[in-house]
Amino acid sequence: MFSPNVGHGSIEKHAMATEATVPIMELSKVCMAFPKPSGEPLAVLSDIDMVLRQGEILGLLGRSGCGKSTLLRIAAGLIKPASGYVLYRGALLTGPAQGIAVVFQTFALYPWLTVLENVVLGLDALGLSLDEARRRAMSAIDLIGLDGFQSAFPRELSGGMRQRVGFARAIVNDPVLLLMDEPFSALDVLTAETLRTDFLDLWINHQLPTKAVLMVTHNIEEAVLMCDRILVLGSNPGHIAGEIPVLLPQPRNRLDAAFHAIVDEIYSVLTSRMAASIGVQSQIHGGMMQQLPELSINRISGFIETLASPAYGGHSELARIAAELGLEINELFPIAAALHILEFADLKDASIKLTAAGRVFAQSESEERKRLFREHLLRFVPLAAHIRQVLEEREEHHAPRERFEFELQDHLNRADAEKTLRAAIGWGRYAELFTYDDRTRTFSLDHVNR
Amino acid sequence: MARARVVPTWRISRIPRFPLPKHAPDVVWYGLLITGIAYVGFGLVRSAATTLSWEELSTAVGNGGLTLLRVVTLILLASVVWVPIGVAVGLRPKLTERVQPLVQFLAAFPANLLFPIVVFLIVRFDLTPKIWLSPLMILGTQWYILFNVIAGASAFPSDFREAAASFRVRPWRWWRQVMLPGIFPYYVTGAITASGGAWNASIVSEAVSWGPTKLSGSGLGAYIAQMTEAGNYPRIALGIAVMSVLVIAMNRLLWRPLYVFAERRTRLD
Numbered sequence: 001m002f003s004p005n006v007g008h009g010s011i012e013k014h015a016m017a018t019e020a021t022v023p024i025m026e027l028s029k030v031c032m033a034f035p036k037p038s039g040e041p042l043a044v045l046s047d048i049d050m051v052l053r054q055g056e057i058l059g060l061l062g063r064s065g066c067g068k069s070t071l072l073r074i075a076a077g078l079i080k081p082a083s084g085y086v087l088y089r090g091a092l093l094t095g096p097a098q099g100i101a102v103v104f105q106t107f108a109l110y111p112w113l114t115v116l117e118n119v120v121l122g123l124d125a126l127g128l129s130l131d132e133a134r135r136r137a138m139s140a141i142d143l144i145g146l147d148g149f150q151s152a153f154p155r156e157l158s159g160g161m162r163q164r165v166g167f168a169r170a171i172v173n174d175p176v177l178l179l180m181d182e183p184f185s186a187l188d189v190l191t192a193e194t195l196r197t198d199f200l201d202l203w204i205n206h207q208l209p210t211k212a213v214l215m216v217t218h219n220i221e222e223a224v225l226m227c228d229r230i231l232v233l234g235s236n237p238g239h240i241a242g243e244i245p246v247l248l249p250q251p252r253n254r255l256d257a258a259f260h261a262i263v264d265e266i267y268s269v270l271t272s273r274m275a276a277s278i279g280v281q282s283q284i285h286g287g288m289m290q291q292l293p294e295l296s297i298n299r300i301s302g303f304i305e306t307l308a309s310p311a312y313g314g315h316s317e318l319a320r321i322a323a324e325l326g327l328e329i330n331e332l333f334p335i336a337a338a339l340h341i342l343e344f345a346d347l348k349d350a351s352i353k354l355t356a357a358g359r360v361f362a363q364s365e366s367e368e369r370k371r372l373f374r375e376h377l378l379r380f381v382p383l384a385a386h387i388r389q390v391l392e393e394r395e396e397h398h399a400p401r402e403r404f405e406f407e408l409q410d411h412l413n414r415a416d417a418e419k420t421l422r423a424a425i426g427w428g429r430y431a432e433l434f435t436y437d438d439r440t441r442t443f444s445l446d447h448v449n450r
Numbered sequence: 451m452a453r454a455r456v457v458p459t460w461r462i463s464r465i466p467r468f469p470l471p472k473h474a475p476d477v478v479w480y481g482l483l484i485t486g487i488a489y490v491g492f493g494l495v496r497s498a499a500t501t502l503s504w505e506e507l508s509t510a511v512g513n514g515g516l517t518l519l520r521v522v523t524l525i526l527l528a529s530v531v532w533v534p535i536g537v538a539v540g541l542r543p544k545l546t547e548r549v550q551p552l553v554q555f556l557a558a559f560p561a562n563l564l565f566p567i568v569v570f571l572i573v574r575f576d577l578t579p580k581i582w583l584s585p586l587m588i589l590g591t592q593w594y595i596l597f598n599v600i601a602g603a604s605a606f607p608s609d610f611r612e613a614a615a616s617f618r619v620r621p622w623r624w625w626r627q628v629m630l631p632g633i634f635p636y637y638v639t640g641a642i643t644a645s646g647g648a649w650n651a652s653i654v655s656e657a658v659s660w661g662p663t664k665l666s667g668s669g670l671g672a673y674i675a676q677m678t679e680a681g682n683y684p685r686i687a688l689g690i691a692v693m694s695v696l697v698i699a700m701n702r703l704l705w706r707p708l709y710v711f712a713e714r715r716t717r718l719d
Binding site for chain 2: 073076077078096098100101102104106108110111112113117121122124125127155169173
C-alpha cells in the first residue's frame with residue numbers, strides 16, 4: 001500500500017483522523033498519450049490534477065475528443081496513465097479496485113445473460129454464495145426500478161431499461177465511487193430526463209451507498225442539473241480549462257436565472273477557449289495545425305440564415321440558440337467553429353454574432369454566396385489556399401491526396417487530419433476552388449474557375 | 451481487421467412451395483434433381499442388390515461410425531487447444547496482425563505433404579495406426595477453428611471487455627459468461643468448416659502409403675480409398691452414400707441448431 005508522506009507508526013492514527021477529509025480520489029499530474037501511426041506518442045491528456053471529494057457529483061464536461069472518456073478510464077483503473085498517479089482513498093490505484101464501479105455509455109450489457117445474470121456479474125469479485133448473490137442482485141434490481149424484468153434478456157428491453165440494468169450492475173457491489181461515462185447520451189430526451197431524475201432522487205435521499213460520483217458528459221444542462229462541481233476540459237491535448245462550482249440546491253430548475261447564469265458561464269469558458277485555439281492554430285505552422293470541423297455547406301448556410309432571421313437579428317447567446325434548435329454542444333460547436341474560422345461570425349463571451357460578411361451571405365443568392373465563400377476560404381483557411389496554390393504551381397495541375405495527408409499528420413492525429421482534409425474537400429468543391437476524384441485520390445483544377 | 455466469418459457452404463435452402471408460379475424455375479430444378487436422384491438411386495440399389503449384401507452395408511456404416519467418432523474427438527481436442535490460444539491472440543490487435551496471415555498460410559498448406567513423416571514415425575515406433583493416423587484428418591482443417599476464434603475475439607466489443615475488467619470478474623466466470631458466449635457464433639462457423647474438412651480429409655488420411663509401406667486405420671475414409679484403389683464401383687458408391695448421410699445428419703442435427711442458437715443469443719436487437 002502507498003501512503004504518501006506519512007511516517008511509520010502514525011499511519012493508523014492518520015487514517016482515523018482523516019477518514020472524512022481524505023479525498024475519495026485524487027489525480028496528480030496525469031498525462032496520457034497514444035502512439036501516432038509514425039510511432040511517436042500523441043498526447044491526449046496533459047497534467048490533469050483533480051480531486052474528488054466525499055459527497056459530491058463531479059462533472060467532466062467537454063467536446064468529443066478532449067480525452068474525457070480516457071480520463072474516466074484512468075480513474076477506473078482500466079488504463080494506466082503514461083505519467084502521474086491516481087490515489088483512491090489515499091492508496092495508489094493500480095487497476096480496477098473494489099469500491100469503484102462504472103456505468104457505460106453503451107450500457108455494455110451481455111446480450112446472452114438475463115438481467116439478473118448481468119447484475120450478478122457485478123458481484124462476482126466478492127465470491128458470495130449463489131443465494132446471497134441473488135438476494136443482493138434482486139434488491140439492486142428493485143431499488144433501480146427493474147422488478148419484474150429480472151428474467152428478461154437485454155434485447156427485450158428499451159434503451160432506458162437497459163441503462164437501468166447498467167446502473168443496477170454498478171451499484172450492486174455497494175461502490176464507494178461511481179464513474180459514469182455519458183450515461184444518458186444514448187437515450188432519447190424524455191427517457192434521459194426520467195433516468196436523471198430517478199438517479200438524483202436516490203442520490204439525494206442517500207439510498208445509495210456511494211460516496212462520490214464522477215460523471216463524463218458533453219451536455220451542459222445535464223452537468224448543471226446534476227453536478228456539484230464541473231471541470232471544463234479543453235482539447236489538444238486534453239486539459240482542465242476551468243472549474244465551475246454549482247451551488248444551487250437540489251432539485252434544480254432549468255428555468256431559474258441562476259441556472260441559466262451557470263450555463264452561460266460554461267459556454268463562455270468553452271467559447272473563449274475555442275476562439276483562442278482557432279486563433280493560435282491558424283497562425284503557427286503555416287496554418288496546417290488548424291482543425292476544420294467536417295460540416296456540410298447546407299448546415300453552415302442554414303445556421304447563418306437562422307441567425308440572420310428577425311428572431312435573432314444576427315446574434316444570439318449560444319445557450320439560447322442551442323436550446324431553440326435542439327443542438328447539443330457536440331453539434332453546436334463544430335458549426336460555431338466553422339463560422340468563426342471562416343469569419344462569417346464572431347464567438348465572444350458565450351454568444352455568437354454574424355460579421356458583415358455573414359450578413360451579406362445570408363441575403364445573397366447562390367452564385368454570390370459561392371463567390372463570398374470562396375473568397376473567405378482562400379483568406380482564412382490556410383489548408384484550402386495551400387491546396388489551390390500547389391495545384392496552380394504544378395504543370396499538369398494535379399496532386400495526390402497523400403501529399404496533404406502527410407503534411408497534416410505532422411501536426412494532427414490521424415483521425416483529425418482525415419476529418420480536416422474531408423472538410424477542406426467539401427468546402428473546396430462547393431467554392432469551386434479545386435476538384436477531387438476519390439477513385440484516383442487526386443486533387444486537380446479540372447473544370448474549375450482558374 | 452478480419453471480422454468476416456467464413457460462411458459454411460452447405461447450408462440447405464428452404465424447399466419452395468409448389469403452387470406459386472414465381473417458383474416455377476425452382477420447381478423444374480427440384481423436379482430434375484429428384485428424377486436424377488431417383489434414377490441413380492434406383493440403378494444403384496438394383497446393382498447393389500446383386501453385388502452387395504446387408505453385411506456390406508453394416509461394414510460401411512460401422513466404418514462410418516468409427517470415422518464419426520474420430521471427427522468428433524478431434525474437433526473437441528482441436529477446440530480445447532485452439533480456442534484459448536485464439537482468444538489470447540484475438541484480444542491483442544498487434545499479435546493478431548502478425549498471426550492471422552500465418553494461420554491462413556497453414557490452412558492453405560497441403561497437409562498431406564506431412565503424411566510420410568507420420569507413416570515413418572508410426573512404423574519406427576510401432577504405433578497403432580487406428581489411433582495415430584487419426585490426427586492427420588484435422589491437420590489441415592483445424593486452422594479454421596483458430597482463424598474464426600481469433601476473428602471473434604478481435605471483434606469482441608471493447609466495452610464488454612472493460613465492463614468485465616472493471617467488475618473484476620474472476621477467470622472461471624469470465625470464460626463461461628463473458629468470452630465464450632461472445633465468440634461462440636464465430637467458433638461454430640469455424641468448427642462447421644473444420645468438421646466438413648475433416649470428413650473430406652479422412653479419405654486421404656485413414657489409409658496412407660509411403661513407398662512400399664501401407665497403413666490403414668480403418669474407418670469410412672479408408673474404406674472408400676481402398677475400394678477406389680480396387681475399382682469396386684458399387685462399394686465406392688455405398689461408401690460415399692453413407693458418408694453423405696452422416697455429414698448431412700451432423701449438419702442438420704448438431705451444427706445448424708448450434709448456429710441458430712448462437713446467432714440468437716448474441717443478438718442485441
